[in-house]
Amino acid sequence: GAVVSQHPSWVICKSGTSVKIECRSLDFQATTMFWYRQFPKQSLMLMATSNEGSKATYEQGVEKDKFLINHASLTLSTLTVTSAHPEDSSFYICSASLAGYTDTQYFGPGTRLTVL
């Protein structure tokens, strides 16, 4: 149980284009979903937290207009990187929890974004 999927697993795009990443909880309804970013050989950095039907809460320094998050249902959250630039290239990982902030987070397999 507690399976989270992400799509796509990797994506290459041209600078200036937008990329959408989907995060789905497959066997449970996720009250809260989280988006992280991970640079090579570094730890995870929380970008934002979203609850179904609410606006996402972004961490300090994360541009909300650049990283659009939509949590339309209890099983789906999307992250759209708008007008992507090479510096946005990174590994993006989502996680989901059943019962909010204090519940265990289950992570997706991640999406590797490369912006040319």
Place this chain on the structure above:
Amino acid sequence: AQKVTQAQTEISVVEKEDVTLDCVYETRDTTYYLFWYKQPPSGELVFLIRRNSFDEQNEISGRYSWNFQKSTSSFNFTITASQVVDSAVYFCALLGSGGYNKLIFGAGTRLAVHP
């Protein structure tokens, strides 16, 4: 402030050796939660264990064991008889309980198990 320190950046062992990954945390919350996650080369974070601050019992799951000691603010992870498949980056993480809290990750320990 909340903080997680994993002082060991990389550990290299030979198969069948026992290995302990250290984790030291800082928090002012009286109720908090500690986690260990495994990140193999594929990139996915695999949940290993969750411990709340009121439960100091050590946990054993197969070759994995965890030693939680509030007196030293440590939550160490031991792999017994390591195997090549244990090669991964292991993250210790802390979650507080006061209002909006985020999962605080340590820097991770890269474990390489050689045949």
